[in-house]
Amino acid sequence: MTTNVPASACPVLRWLLSLACLLGAGAVHATGQPPVPDTLQQRIAACTTCHGLHGEGSQDGGFFPRLAGKPAAYLALQVQNFQRGLRKYAPMEYTVRQLSPAYVHEIAVYFAAQQVPYQRKPVPDLAPAVFQRGGQLVQAGDPALKVPPCQACHGKTLTGTEPSVPGLAGLPYDYISSQLGSWRTGTRASAAPDCMAEIANRLAPSDITAVAAWLASQQVPPDAHPQPAGSITPPLHCGVLEGQGGGT
Amino acid sequence: MKSLRLLWVPTVFAIMVIAAWWWHHQRSSVGPKAEDPAVAAAMKDAKVIARGRYLTLAGDCVSCHSVAGGQPYAGGRALLTPFGNIPVPNITPDPETGLGNWRFENFWRALHTGMGIGGEPLYPAFSYTSFTKITREDAVAIFAYLQTLPPVHQPPEPLGLRFPYNVRGALTAWRAMYFKSGTYQPDPKQSAAWNRGAYLVQGLGHCNECHAARDTWGGIDTRASLAGGEIPAQNWYAPDLSMQAHGGLHGWTGQDIVDLLKTGQSSKGVAFGPMADVVASSTQYLSDADLHAMADYLQSLPARQPQVDDALRVSSKAVADRGAAIYGQGCAACHGTDGQGVPGVYPPLDGNASVLEPIGVNATRAVLLGGFAPSTAANPRPYSMPPYAQQLSDADVAAVVTYIRQAWSNRVTPVLERDVIKYRHTPVD
Numbered sequence: 069m070t071t072n073v074p075a076s077a078c079p080v081l082r083w084l085l086s087l088a089c090l091l092g093a094g095a096v097h098a099t100g101q102p103p104v105p106d107t108l109q110q111r112i113a114a115c116t117t118c119h120g121l122h123g124e125g126s127q128d129g130g131f132f133p134r135l136a137g138k139p140a141a142y143l144a145l146q147v148q149n150f151q152r153g154l155r156k157y158a159p160m161e162y163t164v165r166q167l168s169p170a171y172v173h174e175i176a177v178y179f180a181a182q183q184v185p186y187q188r189k190p191v192p193d194l195a196p197a198v199f200q201r202g203g204q205l206v207q208a209g210d211p212a213l214k215v216p217p218c219q220a221c222h223g224k225t226l227t228g229t230e231p232s233v234p235g236l237a238g239l240p241y242d243y244i245s246s247q248l249g250s251w252r253t254g255t256r257a258s259a260a261p262d263c264m265a266e267i268a269n270r271l272a273p274s275d276i277t278a279v280a281a282w283l284a285s286q287q288v289p290p291d292a293h294p295q296p297a298g299s300i301t302p303p304l305h306c307g308v309l310e311g312q313g314g315g316t
Numbered sequence: 317m318k319s320l321r322l323l324w325v326p327t328v329f330a331i332m333v334i335a336a337w338w339w340h341h342q343r344s345s346v347g348p349k350a351e352d353p354a355v356a357a358a359m360k361d362a363k364v365i366a367r368g369r370y371l372t373l374a375g376d377c378v379s380c381h382s383v384a385g386g387q388p389y390a391g392g393r394a395l396l397t398p399f400g401n402i403p404v405p406n407i408t409p410d411p412e413t414g415l416g417n418w419r420f421e422n423f424w425r426a427l428h429t430g431m432g433i434g435g436e437p438l439y440p441a442f443s444y445t446s447f448t449k450i451t452r453e454d455a456v457a458i459f460a461y462l463q464t465l466p467p468v469h470q471p472p473e474p475l476g477l478r479f480p481y482n483v484r485g486a487l488t489a490w491r492a493m494y495f496k497s498g499t500y501q502p503d504p505k506q507s508a509a510w511n512r513g514a515y516l517v518q519g520l521g522h523c524n525e526c527h528a529a530r531d532t533w534g535g536i537d538t539r540a541s542l543a544g545g546e547i548p549a550q551n552w553y554a555p556d557l558s559m560q561a562h563g564g565l566h567g568w569t570g571q572d573i574v575d576l577l578k579t580g581q582s583s584k585g586v587a588f589g590p591m592a593d594v595v596a597s598s599t600q601y602l603s604d605a606d607l608h609a610m611a612d613y614l615q616s617l618p619a620r621q622p623q624v625d626d627a628l629r630v631s632s633k634a635v636a637d638r639g640a641a642i643y644g645q646g647c648a649a650c651h652g653t654d655g656q657g658v659p660g661v662y663p664p665l666d667g668n669a670s671v672l673e674p675i676g677v678n679a680t681r682a683v684l685l686g687g688f689a690p691s692t693a694a695n696p697r698p699y700s701m702p703p704y705a706q707q708l709s710d711a712d713v714a715a716v717v718t719y720i721r722q723a724w725s726n727r728v729t730p731v732l733e734r735d736v737i738k739y740r741h742t743p744v745d
Contacts, residue, residue, distance in 0.1 A: 104650075104661045110699065114686045117702030152385025159685065159703055162744040166580075166596040166690035171697055 108178050114163050115175065123179035125240070127187055133243045139294050140173070140180035141231035145308065147172045149258060156255035186238040186288040194281050198274075202282025205275060206236075213270045216303035218279070226283070228294035232308055238288040245280035259307030266304060355420045359460040368461025371454050374606070375447075375520045376598035381407050390414070390468035394476055395441045396549040399534065401476030402441040410467040423459045424452065429497050437487040439477075440495070440534065449500040449519030494535035506616075509605075513613030516606060517542070521598075526554035526590065542617055544673060551742040552589045553677050555669035560619035564669040570611035577607050579694035583659045585668055586689045588682060596690040623674070623728065631718050631730040639719025642712055646704065647720075655724045661699050666724035676731035679717045680739050683708070710736040 104110060109121060115135075119125060123135030135143060147164045149155040164172070204210070206226070209217040219226065221233050228235030236244065250256035251268035258264060271279070302309050351359070358364045372378075381404055383393035389408050394401035406414040415423065422433045430444035431437060438444060450458075480486060500519050502511040517523045518541075528536045529545035536545075544556035544564055556564030565573070568584050575582035577599035580592065587595045599607070631639075644653070647665075651657050655666035665671050670678040686703035689695065704713065710733045718730040 104658050104699070108697075111697055112700060113702045114688055114700035117686070118706065153383070154385060158744045159705065162685050163687050163700075163703070165687075165744075166592050167688060168691035168696060171691045174697070 108174065112175055112178075115179075118159075119179070120184075122182040122184040124182075124184045124187070125238075128190075131240065131242050131246075133239055134186075135179035136182035136184050137227075137292055137294070138180060138234050139228055139230050139232055140176040142228070142234045143176035143179055144169075144172050145232055145258075147176070149256075154257040154259075156250070183292075186292065189238070189240045189284050191285040192241055192277075192281055194277070198278045199282050199285060201275065202278035202280070205271075205279050206282055210275075213272075213275075215267055215270050215275075218283075220303050221300055221306075221309075223295040223300075225289040225291075226286070227289060227292050229300050230294045230297040233294070233300070235292065235294060236283050237286060237292065239283060241280045241284035244283055245276050248276045248280065261305045261307050263302065263304040263306035263308075349419075351419050352421070355456055358456050359420075359463060361460070364457050365460050365464055367454075368457035368459070370601070371458050371520060372461050373598055373601045374516060375458070375522070376594055377407065377458075379593055379597050380404050387466075387468040387470070389462065389465055390470045391472055392470045394473045397441055397534070398548045399481040400478045401473070402439050403473035403475055405472055406468060406470045407462055408465045408468045408470075409463045410469050413469055413471045414467060415462060416467060418459075420456060420459050423462075424455055427455050427458075428452075428499070430491065430495060436484055437491060439487065440490065443522040443525045445495055445536065446519055446522035446525055448495075448497045449515065451499050454520070490533060490535065493533070507612070509609040510612045510616065512606065513609035513611065516602075516610050517613050521610070523557070527557055528554075542614075543620065546675065546677070547590060550590065551677055551681070551739055553670075553673040553675055554591075555673050555678075556620060557614050558617040558620050559615050560617065562620040562622045563617065564620075564673065565614070567667055570608065570615055573611035573614055574604065574607040577602065577610065578604070578692070580690040580692045580698065581660065581663075581695055584664065585670060586663045588670075588687055588689065589678065592687075592690040595692060600690075600692040600694070631722065635715050635718055635730070636722070638712070639715035639717075640723075642708065642716040643719050643723070646707075647716065650701070655720070655726075662701075665720050666726060671720055672726060672728050674728070676717060676721060676729065676735060677739055679720055680713060680731055680736055681742070683713050683717055684736075684740055685744070705740065710740065713740075 109116065116123075118132040119135050120127075120132075123137075125134035125136075126132040146155065147167065148169075150157070150160045150164050151167075153161075155161075167175075205215060206218040209215045209220070218236060221229060222236050223229050223233070226235060226237040247256055248268045248271065251262075251265045254265075268276070378388050380395060381391055382388045383391070383404075386392045387408070389406070390410075391404045391406035391414075394403050408414040409416040411417050418433060425431045426433070426438060426442070427444060427447045427450060429448070430440065430442070475482065500511075500515045503514070506514075524536060524541055526547050527542045527544055528540050529543070530536055530548060534548065542557040544554060546553050559565045559568050559573075565584070568582070572582040572584045576585065576587055577595060580587045580595045580600070602610075650662040651665050655664060657664035670682065682701065684703060684705040686701040688700040689698035691698060708716070713736045714731050714733045717736075720726065721728045721731065
């Protein structure tokens with residue numbers, strides 16, 4: 069029986085087998101329905117329809133955040149938080165409800181590895197003082213409110229920090245302001261102690277507008293990779309950073 | 317006649333009041349202080365515990381008795397019903413908030429007769445209407461397994477039932493109407509596999525709790541067994557499970573049933589909505605023998621009456637054209653212009669039980685929500701469908717779902733824009 073001969077042992081047979089495969093594929097085509105690609109991209113159409121084929125996020129000022137290039141552990145943790153009810157957003161909760169940790173990890177790694185250019189997002193038309201306040205909060209924080217600068221964790225260039233702090237650069241205004249709002253109302257949460265919930269509650273509503281507007285107005289740096297792991301000393305206790313933080 | 321018919325309202329109310337009074341006088345804490353020695357011995361038997369674990373999975377106890385992100389079996393959530401919220405108890409062996417102080421006899425009474433440890437009738441959100449069919453031996457195994465779980469201290473959520481449903485005594489009347497206790501009685505004319513399947517489907521699997529219609533009082537007409545029904549408060553329709561003529565699963569083979577329950581997907585359809593949860597947390601873990609047994613039993617469900625022809629079937633030419641155009645643009649690439657799908661990847665829509673169910677909620681919500689088949693050991697990386705809630709207006713969703721419900725061999729009622737508006741805002745959990 070020729071089927072017992074390893075294909076590598078016989079170049080002619082290998083060639084014949086490849087030809088047979090090609091013909092087989094052609095036969096599927098001939099029936100009218102093209103074969104469904106066995107790729108992760110094809111499998112995760114439910115994700116890419118909103119977040120983009122490469123996780124670029126919705127274009128032209130839409131709501132859906134960019135996933136491309138964010139740390140894989142951060143992305144996987146967000147899915148887990150939707151599954152556990154810590155993050156509330158019905159379409160996401162429904163979509164990821166019955167995905168296994170291994171599949172979630174594979175999808176997270178896919179989006180983390182995508183490198184696609186950032187698109188400038190529309191910036192709301194606000195007074196210069198608002199942008200100034202936003203820039204101050206992001207770069208220096210507000211000691212009176214006990215709010216640390218965003219840069220302390222999200223990276224000097226706001227591109228995030230491995231393994232689990234997301235970049236803020238290039239996110240839409242609507243998305244950032246709604247996430248900070250969600251932390252105040254408890255519809256977004258993370259492992260306790262939840263440092264982002266602390267910070268969002270210390271900010272005034274007008275500060276949220278200011279931070280979101282300033283972040284959305286910034287150019288994304290040429291190197292948008294997250295900072296390496298261990299390169300930050302979080303100013304607050306953060307459950308998600310496994311107790312790396314030390315301040316209050 | 318009309319005035320006579322209205323008489324049942326005060327009659328039922330009077331029965332409820334009398335029942336409440338009777339129950340108040342009857343109520344007493346019941347149950348032995350020490351465990352029955354035979355049960356105590358079984359509970360230490362590793363084989364019994366292992367079998368209990370399997371049966372607990374088959375009963376999908378975890379899906380109600382856990383909260384998202386919480387400890388399995390520790391309760392901590394409320395079940396939404398049309399009558400209000402019913403807290404789900406903690407069934408870990410915590411002495412204060414769980415089953416730590418229970419003896420098997422208490423557990424048996426709950427499972428078999430629907431009575432709580434204090435002698436109170438339990439709300440039938442706990443499916444004792446099905447669980448009563450479980451054998452005593454299986455109940456011992458389940459109890460033995462539950463008692464090996466790590467105890468979790470978690471008090472129950474408060475009861476959120478509205479009047480008059482919060483009057484426990486009213487349950488006595490309900491039970492008289494809808495509940496008959498008794499373990500499963502094998503049918504000697506049928507095979508052992510058929511009987512095993514019937515036992516799993518009717519008893520432990522409690523399939524009928526969703527796959528049958530409920531009346532105003534939340535009771536199930538036993539004649540409508542597994543004939544499909546709207547899932548109260550959740551806005552899903554659990555399809556008819558008959559595989560015979562005019563049945564919801566007409567055209568399915570036994571292997572299709574096994575595939576769906578094992579992998580989350582068959583060549584005829586995909587488990588989504590609440591059924592995806594059932595597959596993920598329960599049926600994927602069942603042995604092939606048990607799944608084949610369930611399929612054997614389902615194959616014997618009788619043929620159904622054809623749905624009545626009526627003018628409602630017709631939708632306007634404009635709606636049909638719009639639906640066809642949207643289908644061609646968004647759906648045909650995966651589900652095919654012929655509605656046949658791609659076997660094992662994308663489900664067919666022609667003849668699909670979830671497309672043809674009577675109210676159209678499943679197809680509407682599938683279009684709005686999209687989603688994945690569940691990840692299972694046999695299908696760990698499922699394909700998915702994009703959600704169209706953001707892209708399609710209510711009128712567009714109504715048009716395309718109506719098109720799907722009336723294309724190919726499908727001939728069922730249209731879906732209206734107002735239905736889509738309602739389903740768009742249904743919470744997902």
